[in-house]
Amino acid sequence: xxxxxxxxxxxxxxxxxxxxxxxxxxxxxxxxxxxxxxxxxxxxxxxxxxxxxxxxxxxxxxxxxxxxxxxxxxxxxxxxxxxxxxxxxxxxxxxxxxxxxxxxxxxxxxxxxxxxxxxxxxxxxxxxxxxxxxxxxxxxxxxxxxxxxxxxxxxxxxxxxxxxxxxxxxxxxxxxxxxxxxxxxxxxxxxxxxxxxxxxxxxxxxxxxxxxxxxxxxxxxxxxxxxxxxxxxxxxxxxxxxxxxxxxxxxx
Amino acid sequence: xxxxxxxxxxxxxxxxxxxxxxxxxxxxxxxxxxxxxxxxxxxxxxxxxxxxxxxxxxxxxxxxxxxxxxxxxxxxxxxxxxxxxxxxxxxxxxxxxxxxxxxxxxxxxxxxxxxxxxxxxxxxxxxxxxxxxxxxxxxxxxxxxxxxxxxxxxxxxxxxxxxxxxxxxxxxxxxxxxxxxxxxxxxxxxxxxxxxxxxxxxxxxxxxxxxxxxxxxxxxxxxxxxxxxxxxxxxxxxxxxxxxxxxxxxxxxxxxxxxxxxxxxxxxxxxxxxxxxxxxxxxxxxxxxxxxxxxxxxxxxxxxxxxxxxxxxxxxxxxxxxxxxxxxxxxxxxxxxxxxxxxxxxxxxxxxxxxxxxxxxxxxxxxxxxxxxxxxxxxxxxxxxxxxxxxxxxxxxxxxxxxxxxxxxxxxxxxxxxxxxxxxxxxxxxxxxxxxxxxxxxx
Numbered sequence: 001x002x003x004x005x006x007x008x009x010x011x012x013x014x015x016x017x018x019x020x021x022x023x024x025x026x027x028x029x030x031x032x033x034x035x036x037x038x039x040x041x042x043x044x045x046x047x048x049x050x051x052x053x054x055x056x057x058x059x060x061x062x063x064x065x066x067x068x069x070x071x072x073x074x075x076x077x078x079x080x081x082x083x084x085x086x087x088x089x090x091x092x093x094x095x096x097x098x099x100x101x102x103x104x105x106x107x108x109x110x111x112x113x114x115x116x117x118x119x120x121x122x123x124x125x126x127x128x129x130x131x132x133x134x135x136x137x138x139x140x141x142x143x144x145x146x147x148x149x150x151x152x153x154x155x156x157x158x159x160x161x162x163x164x165x166x167x168x169x170x171x172x173x174x175x176x177x178x179x180x181x182x183x184x185x186x187x188x189x190x191x192x193x194x195x196x197x198x199x200x201x202x203x204x205x206x207x208x209x210x211x212x213x214x215x216x217x218x219x220x221x222x223x224x225x226x227x228x229x230x231x232x233x234x235x236x237x238x239x240x241x242x243x244x245x246x247x248x249x250x251x252x
Numbered sequence: 253x254x255x256x257x258x259x260x261x262x263x264x265x266x267x268x269x270x271x272x273x274x275x276x277x278x279x280x281x282x283x284x285x286x287x288x289x290x291x292x293x294x295x296x297x298x299x300x301x302x303x304x305x306x307x308x309x310x311x312x313x314x315x316x317x318x319x320x321x322x323x324x325x326x327x328x329x330x331x332x333x334x335x336x337x338x339x340x341x342x343x344x345x346x347x348x349x350x351x352x353x354x355x356x357x358x359x360x361x362x363x364x365x366x367x368x369x370x371x372x373x374x375x376x377x378x379x380x381x382x383x384x385x386x387x388x389x390x391x392x393x394x395x396x397x398x399x400x401x402x403x404x405x406x407x408x409x410x411x412x413x414x415x416x417x418x419x420x421x422x423x424x425x426x427x428x429x430x431x432x433x434x435x436x437x438x439x440x441x442x443x444x445x446x447x448x449x450x451x452x453x454x455x456x457x458x459x460x461x462x463x464x465x466x467x468x469x470x471x472x473x474x475x476x477x478x479x480x481x482x483x484x485x486x487x488x489x490x491x492x493x494x495x496x497x498x499x500x501x502x503x504x505x506x507x508x509x510x511x512x513x514x515x516x517x518x519x520x521x522x523x524x525x526x527x528x529x530x531x532x533x534x535x536x537x538x539x540x541x542x543x544x545x546x547x548x549x550x551x552x553x554x555x556x557x558x559x560x561x562x563x564x565x566x567x568x569x570x571x572x573x574x575x576x577x578x579x580x581x582x583x584x585x586x587x588x589x590x591x592x593x594x595x596x597x598x599x600x601x602x603x604x605x606x607x608x609x610x611x612x613x614x615x616x617x618x619x620x621x622x623x624x625x626x627x628x629x630x631x632x633x634x635x636x637x638x639x640x641x642x643x644x645x646x647x648x649x650x651x652x653x654x655x656x657x658x659x660x661x662x663x664x665x666x667x668x669x670x671x672x673x674x675x676x677x678x679x680x681x682x683x684x685x686x687x688x689x690x691x692x693x694x695x
Contacts, residue, residue, distance in 0.1 A: 049652055050651075050652070051648065072651070072657075073648065073651040073652050074651045074652075074654055074655060074656050074657065077651070077652055077653055077654035078654045082652075083652050085649070085652075088649070089643075089645045089646050089648075089649040090646075091646050091649065091650070091664060091667065092667065092668070092671070093664075093666075093667025093668055093670065093671050094663055094664065094667040098663070099650070099653070099663070100653075102655055102659065102663065103650070103653035103654050103655050106653075106654040106655055106656070106659075107653075107654045110654070142667075143649075159653060163653065163654070
């Protein structure tokens, strides 16, 4: 098992948001977390990625046999946890190239691999950018500065491809994307699917899932998973919305 | 009826002591001087200084730049100390330059490159030589740039010992940068430097100036005035690197006159000094003039760093660009003051001035005052100032990719501070300066 979330409770500023999440991911599996606004979706991705403003009050998270919650954000990233941001951050003056070379070499160092020099790095980067239909000039530009919404998300997928993580958490990556950008993000994800890489896709809409076709779909409501199923559950939600599930859950 | 009279400025006993000390210095200097015109010049400055005195914190332009500590030390002029090649070598950059060295304010023939074999059209001489041989003498002493409005400019006129006079004849293009290195070697010593740089029409030059201290123990005072003339179609790229030790004091004043179709670009890099102030006064008097004034300063400990510009657009189609960045750590204080003045005749002026400051500590302070004064009606001018701390979101983004928190902060800070250097077109120069900035940041 790659990820084992057990009875996870978390709060931010004294407000309890996650109220007992249980979730298991095996290597190679793609899981989607869906839910209405305010259900705790983004909190779950933030807690897993190591944002410090979220406090875990109960429960545990085992990642690849280790206690994930004991690690800081950079240690998680180095062990293969990748968060694709809902809103990728702009960093003026830091070129994508310097950023990614620094990040990749930090991750490689943790894996016991030698660092890549500028020449080797550029070669690897150029290949990945080509696959993602990104212009090579993006490497020279400041991280996400002046990028369109789609370019930012594509840049995140590019980083994912470069760092070769074991667990990819996609935090509403699809928000604000037009249909072409969505297709490219989905194709990027599909190209990276492999038997030893798992995905946790957090989304409000089914759109992205149509392209990615997750193995498992979970519905999050009020900090708990109220229903789990296969891809058909996402289709059902698209037709009927969340209300009937919430109603059924509240009545039970 | 009331009569308007200039209020009499009250000076503290400390300031009065310092004033009489510098007046004694000029008297001694005048007594040993035989040249009538130079004596008259120094006397005039001395009289003006007696009326003007040192600024106090009641002066608007000195509100955030306290002189108390400076006034308590009396900086002497005692002449050149003994230094050797080994002392000077470490200041040389890793690229080819024409090197001029000044020790304690005086031109040093011994450490400088041979001035007898200069490219055609370029002449370089020390101010001492220029005055002795009366070459361009009248031009050197007569100016109308408002130096006397600045107390430290007046002090410079009173006491300057030496400096450099660089002249380029029409269409003289000098490829190799000229580097002036001003080395402080003595404690409580005043190094008063007066430079004049004249580019005739179509001439081109890269001028680098660095202020350095021989060691970290001495506390000396560099007071430099540089008068620059850029004629029609000429191009001057200038860099001033202030890398004194953290006890010393730096006052730099630059007066720049530009003619039609000329380009002047200046970068100031501030690293050292307990107290420093670097100030440009630009007059863009004819049509189609372009200028850039940028700066990158990093202050920590108790350092006070003051950067200011005054840019006058006086004719059509002028373009000016400015990017000033300050990074402040510990208890450091930063000051930025910039004024763009657009005269009524200066239509189609395109002026931009940006000041951005990054505070790395809660105790650091910055005061920024960008100003526009526009009398023309068809111009495109903007000014902005922003001060803030490193964004947590940026740091988290980098950490989420495996970069540790310290490296993430360093990456973001470096990027912030190095941005003004991007417009330096000579790559080795840009790298040299970036290296200096990063060395201090990562220390």
